[in-house]
Amino acid sequence: MKFTSVFTGAALVLAMIGGPALAEYPERTIESVLPSGAGPAMSVSQIIADAMGKELGVPLTVLATPGAGGIKAFQTALSKPADGYTIIDGYVAPLVLQPILGKADWSYGDFIPLHAAASNAFAIGWRTDETRWSSFEEMMAWGKANPGKLRYSSGQRNNLPHLVMAKALQSYDVVAQNVPYDSPPAANNDVKSGILDFTFVNVGSYKQDPDALKIGLVLSEQPAAKEAFGGAPSIADIDADLGISGLAPMGWDWWLVKKDTPPERVETLRAAMGKVMVDPDVRAKITRLGFVPLDWDHSDYDKIVSGVHDQLSTMADAIKWEEEALKAAK
Amino acid sequence: MLLDGLGLVTSFSTVTLVGAGLIVGLIVGALPGLGPLMGIILLLPYAITFPPVQAMGFLIAIYVGGSCGGAISAILLRIPGTPLAAATLFDGYPMAQKGRAADAIGIAIAASALGGVFGGLILILFSPSLAAFAAGFGPPEYAMLAITGLTSIAAVSGHSMLKGLIAGTAGLLLATAGTDEFTAAERFTFGLFELSNGFSIVAIVVGLFAISEMSHLLTGDDLLDRPKLSTARPGFGTVLLVLRRWPNLIRSSTIGACVGALPGAGGVISSFTAYAVAKTFSKSDERYGEGAEGGIVAAESANNATAGGALVPTLALGIPGDAATAVLIGALLILGVFPGPTLFEQHSDIVGGVFLVYMLANIALFVIGILVTPLFVHVLRLRKVVLIPTVLLMCAIGTYAVSSSIFDLWVMFAFGLVGLVLRAGGYPLAPLVIGVILGPLLENNVRRTLLLSHDGLSIFIERPVSATLLFINIALLLCVVFFTMRRLIAGRHSDLSQEDT
Numbered sequence: 001m002k003f004t005s006v007f008t009g010a011a012l013v014l015a016m017i018g019g020p021a022l023a024e025y026p027e028r029t030i031e032s033v034l035p036s037g038a039g040p041a042m043s044v045s046q047i048i049a050d051a052m053g054k055e056l057g058v059p060l061t062v063l064a065t066p067g068a069g070g071i072k073a074f075q076t077a078l079s080k081p082a083d084g085y086t087i088i089d090g091y092v093a094p095l096v097l098q099p100i101l102g103k104a105d106w107s108y109g110d111f112i113p114l115h116a117a118a119s120n121a122f123a124i125g126w127r128t129d130e131t132r133w134s135s136f137e138e139m140m141a142w143g144k145a146n147p148g149k150l151r152y153s154s155g156q157r158n159n160l161p162h163l164v165m166a167k168a169l170q171s172y173d174v175v176a177q178n179v180p181y182d183s184p185p186a187a188n189n190d191v192k193s194g195i196l197d198f199t200f201v202n203v204g205s206y207k208q209d210p211d212a213l214k215i216g217l218v219l220s221e222q223p224a225a226k227e228a229f230g231g232a233p234s235i236a237d238i239d240a241d242l243g244i245s246g247l248a249p250m251g252w253d254w255w256l257v258k259k260d261t262p263p264e265r266v267e268t269l270r271a272a273m274g275k276v277m278v279d280p281d282v283r284a285k286i287t288r289l290g291f292v293p294l295d296w297d298h299s300d301y302d303k304i305v306s307g308v309h310d311q312l313s314t315m316a317d318a319i320k321w322e323e324e325a326l327k328a329a330k
Numbered sequence: 331m332l333l334d335g336l337g338l339v340t341s342f343s344t345v346t347l348v349g350a351g352l353i354v355g356l357i358v359g360a361l362p363g364l365g366p367l368m369g370i371i372l373l374l375p376y377a378i379t380f381p382p383v384q385a386m387g388f389l390i391a392i393y394v395g396g397s398c399g400g401a402i403s404a405i406l407l408r409i410p411g412t413p414l415a416a417a418t419l420f421d422g423y424p425m426a427q428k429g430r431a432a433d434a435i436g437i438a439i440a441a442s443a444l445g446g447v448f449g450g451l452i453l454i455l456f457s458p459s460l461a462a463f464a465a466g467f468g469p470p471e472y473a474m475l476a477i478t479g480l481t482s483i484a485a486v487s488g489h490s491m492l493k494g495l496i497a498g499t500a501g502l503l504l505a506t507a508g509t510d511e512f513t514a515a516e517r518f519t520f521g522l523f524e525l526s527n528g529f530s531i532v533a534i535v536v537g538l539f540a541i542s543e544m545s546h547l548l549t550g551d552d553l554l555d556r557p558k559l560s561t562a563r564p565g566f567g568t569v570l571l572v573l574r575r576w577p578n579l580i581r582s583s584t585i586g587a588c589v590g591a592l593p594g595a596g597g598v599i600s601s602f603t604a605y606a607v608a609k610t611f612s613k614s615d616e617r618y619g620e621g622a623e624g625g626i627v628a629a630e631s632a633n634n635a636t637a638g639g640a641l642v643p644t645l646a647l648g649i650p651g652d653a654a655t656a657v658l659i660g661a662l663l664i665l666g667v668f669p670g671p672t673l674f675e676q677h678s679d680i681v682g683g684v685f686l687v688y689m690l691a692n693i694a695l696f697v698i699g700i701l702v703t704p705l706f707v708h709v710l711r712l713r714k715v716v717l718i719p720t721v722l723l724m725c726a727i728g729t730y731a732v733s734s735s736i737f738d739l740w741v742m743f744a745f746g747l748v749g750l751v752l753r754a755g756g757y758p759l760a761p762l763v764i765g766v767i768l769g770p771l772l773e774n775n776v777r778r779t780l781l782l783s784h785d786g787l788s789i790f791i792e793r794p795v796s797a798t799l800l801f802i803n804i805a806l807l808l809c810v811v812f813f814t815m816r817r818l819i820a821g822r823h824s825d826l827s828q829e830d831t
Contacts, residue, residue, distance in 0.1 A: 031734070038656035043663040050375055059375070063734060067527035068509040075523040076733070103514070151782055158514045179781045180511050182774070185649040186593060195468045195782055204663070208648035209670035288666050 025084060025265050029059045032087040032255070033077040035070030035094050039184075040204025040289050041251070044118050045089055047285045048255075048276055055272035060087075069158055070094030071104050078106075082258035084265030087114070090256040092247075093160045096309050100316050101158055108309060111256035112266055113301035115273040116294035118286050119252035121225030122161050123232060124168075125201040125213035127191050136217040136238060139198065143174035148329035150176035153187035153199040158319060161200035164219050164249045166318035168235075171242045175325040188212060202251070203228045203290030219249045228290050247304065248311040252294065254301060270298055334679035338383040339686040347384050348691050351391025352698050358392070359399020360706060362540045362721070364728040365412035365532070366396025367654045374661055382665045383683035389661060390641075390684070391691040393654050397597060397634050398442035398695060401626070402706045405434045407721065409540040413531055414633045416763050417601040419539070420486060421618060421625030428621055432707055436568030437623055438630045439699035441579065444572055445631025446692030448583035449590065449638025454685050460591040460639070461646035467592050469778040470790050474799035475592065476772035479599040481803065483761040484810040485606030485618075491814050493757045501765020504529060505773070512777055524737035532732050533741040534766055538759045540725045541746025544718045546753065553715045566700055575627050578608050586632035590639020593649045597633040598767050602760075604632035610809070634695075638688060645669050645681060 030053075034045050045062045053060035065073035074094045080086040090111060098104040124136065133139040143150045154162035157180045169176055179196060181187040184205060190196040191213060201213060206229055215232035218225050226234045235242055235249075255273060257266060274297060276282050283293045296304055338344065351373075358369035369392040377385040400415030405422035418438060425434040452460065467475075480498065487494020507518040508528030519525040572579060582604035589600035608628035609618040618625050640651025641658075648670030650656035659669050667673065667680060674681055712720070729742045749759060783789035791797045 038650070038653065038660045040660075040663055043660045046374065046378075046660065046664055050378070053375075061375070064371075065733060068523075069514065072523060072526045075526070076735070079523075148784075157512065177781055177784075179778055181778070182511060183593070183650075185647070189465055189593075189647070189649060190468050190782075193466060193468055205648070208668045209672060212670075285664065285666070289663055 025262075025268060026056050026058045028085065029061055030056065030085050030087060031061055031063050031080075032089050033063050033065055033073050034089045035065060035073035035091050037064050037066035040120075040202065040291070041091070041253075043204075043289055044286055044291050045253075047282060048117055048273070051276040051279060051282045052269075052272050055275055056268070062089075069098055069103065069156060071098055074104065074106070078258065080258075082260035082262075084257060084261050084269060086258070087269070088256040088258075089117070089253050091253040092251060092308065095254070095256075096305065097160055097163060097312055098158075100309070100313050101319075103158065108305045109302070110259055112259060112261055113298040114255040114257065114266070114270050115277055115298060116296040116300070116304070117253045117255055117277070118291040118293050119247060119250050120203045120291045121218060121220040121222070121228060121250050122164065123201045123203075123206065123215045123218045123229050124165065124198055125188075125191065125206075125215050126198040127194060128211065128214050130214065136233065139216065140169075140172040140174050143169070143176055144172065147175045148177060148326055150174065150197045151179055152176050152197055153179050153181050153184075153190075155184045155187065155200060156180055156182065160249075160251060161219075163312065163315055163318060164244060165200060166322045167244060167315045168217075168219070168242050170318045170321050171240055175322070175329045177326060178322065201229075206230075207290045219244070221245055222250075224292055225250070228292075243315065244311065246307065246311070248308050248315075254296075254305065334682045336682070336686065338381075338679060338683040339387070339690060341384075343380075344384050344387050344687065345690070347380065347388040348391045348687060348694055349698060351388040352395040352691060352694055353702070355392040355395020355397075356399040356402070356699065356702065359396035359415075360402040360411045361728050362403060362409050362411055362536045362725045364396075364731060365400065365414070366393045367657065368728075368731060369396050370654055370657045374657060378661055378664050382662060382667050382680050383687060385661055385665060386658065386680075386684045387687035387691070389658055390637075390688050391694070393637055393658070394442075394446055394634065394688070394691040394695055395699075396654075397446075397637050398439060398630065398699065401438035401442070401630055402435055402703075405438060405626075406431060406706065407540070407717075408543045409721070409725075410535060413535045413763060413767065414597040414601060415629070416535065416539070416598070416760055417486070417605040417629035417633075418626055420605065420629075420760070421620070421622045424619070424621035425623070425626070430621070432703065433568060433571070433623075434621075434626060435703045435707065436565065436700060437571050437626045439703065440569040440572040440696060441627040441630040442634040443692050443696035443699070444569070444579055445583040445586060446634035446638060446695065447689060448580065448631070449587040449635030450685065450689040450692060452584075452587040452635075453638045453641055453688065457642050457646050460588070460642045463588075464591045464593065464643050464649075465647065466795060468793070469775040469782060470793055470796040471799060472592070473772060473775035473779055474790070474796050474803060475589075475599070476768045476775065477803045478799060478806070479603060479768045480764065480772070481806045481810065482602040482606035483764055484814075485609045486602065486760040486764070487758050490756060490758070491810075493755070494761045497752065497757045497759070498761035498765040501762040501767075502769040502772075503765075504534070504762075505766045505769025511774055512781075522737070524735060528770075529741055529766070530729070530732060530735070530738045531763075531766060533729050533738040534745050535763055536725045536729050537742040537745025538749040538752075538762065540721060541743060542749025542753055542759075544721055544725075545746060545750050547714050547718055550714065553718075554713055556711065556713055566696075568700070569696065571623055572627055572631075575624050578611075578624050578627050579631050581611075582608060582628040582632040583635040586635030587639035589632075590636035590651055591642040592639075593643050593651050597636040597652070598764070600636045601629040601633040602764055604628040634692070638692075641684070641688060645673060645684060648673075 049060040077088040218234035221236035358364040400411030401418040403411040404415040404419035408423040410416040483498040586600040643649040644655040
């Protein structure tokens, strides 16, 4: 009787300890933690997740965790075990920007990259019947003549569009009031109704209704970004040097896992994502949403992300400058 | 446009998907903690394997069924399956306790279906004008609308206005926890990242209502007894009970559809506001809060009409009306369809198809809802010793599933205790929920308005809609003060006359 109990106990312990090690990975649902709510970015993640789930043979779900500039999503993902069942959708804001702003205590080097996912450009837009200016330079001239009077939205505060727009305004020495909105479409709506002067426009919003706002400046010098916004003027077309280039002023994400994830599981995920990102069907779906599928694999991570990190670091004082200049203007 | 879409809706697969979506919606709506949003998110990967109209039919049916399903647990167990159904329990639960559970559910389903159809008609007939109306709503108007919603606290506070106001204020204070949207500073998070978005609304609602109710049931001495409540099945005739209250139905559905058309406003405002208005206009023999049929009609028709209203900005402007429609937009984007004005020009068949599947879902809701209600009503026959752990398990699963957070489970249990204390002190629970939900809408829009106006308050009266809402709010507050004073004076007279005799 005693032997039976010991045997049963040992078998149970073995099953508990040895079971997961012997089982083939993956054997259950994998979660990808997305640092934003429903919207075009979630749609892109869903497209990649569905295709990866098919490759891996298990469902891969997207867990939308908006809030605190993406920090909550990262903290949620970091609180889970490093077992390959949690993927972090490493959007640039929580991955690079928030640590630069001192809002997060991790760095991009603390994660293991799987593959780059997609990028999307931003633009500045204003209402179509605007009479005070007809170009970005004219708007800057108006803003300089009326310090603190311009009101704009970058969506949430301290996010990438906020940094890039503050940097652009700082380059022209224009003091403007940032008004946070929890939903970019709500800000677009207030620009259209005249209560807000200009806003950031992501390519998804632009595609939904290209005539809703006049696109005054595409915040990227890359031709593909200009093309995504119907050929609107870009930072390559203006005289001023805003000090932003490459991926730095754009939204992009890199799928990541926690540092201690078993290497063989990392390889499984990398292989699946690598296949998915070259799948013409997946690429077509992502492109249709106005996003650009990225080709970089894990070996490019350090080089690409460190470049963006260095550039964003030099821009980091723009938001602080905006706050202080606004106080002085009042 | 509707004719264009007709061909896409009449296929067998579309009708089957709508039916399946409704059943899923009713189940996720009835389970505490889940709800239409969770149902839509869970089944999104499956839905996007179908063409746009079929996928939308499936997801919209979950949305419609889920908006109604919460009423079932509210009526049977005094637990709103979703925050949307919190206003339904005021009269639904007392009605069930009087042995009319099946009637109460039948009325809730019929009112939801009719309210939804009404919302659908508004969607079809007035989409462009409602979209224009919604486009004119900015931060000053949302701030005023939040205040309108808060005035409904007066209607749901029962006999103690003071206690209702205290609970509502506590809700507003709880809503301040989390990351401040305007300064990115953390407020009352105590260093816990789980609180960076504030308290989970689902954890609060489930805790306050479900955990406290189950704890309350535990204190009874009838845990092993089989309840003797009637479980008669509802008939299709319950629709007549609803149609008899047609002014209430039309008024509440209109409130629901209009509030739904405003992005971010949501079904909770519409159901509580419709309930408050219905109570104000009720006949003296209808005792709201004690099982009045009109209370269920108002709350349920409003929250399902909200779903129709929310599709207006979703389709016409590409702006999600609420979190669930944001996921619907995501599904459309994945399927290569961009909601917004161009959708009406380029894909009128899809727009017409979506309008028709929404109508179909509401009509089917009535039929399927009435047919499956007996399954739900059998819950009343369960012994409490079985019912209590089952409900607690479902609450835990539902609350955890929202964001896979153990912390939310602790929040749920903590608010269960808060609910017990509040009930013991005679404090109504609904005002706390109203405060928590409307707090961020009010605070953020007041602060946004002040930034936009460079700190000038005159913006609230310079904009016509904001000024109108301000006037309505003042009138509502004066009414509340007047009726409360009158009741107090009447009570004093009654006490004096009793002393005289």
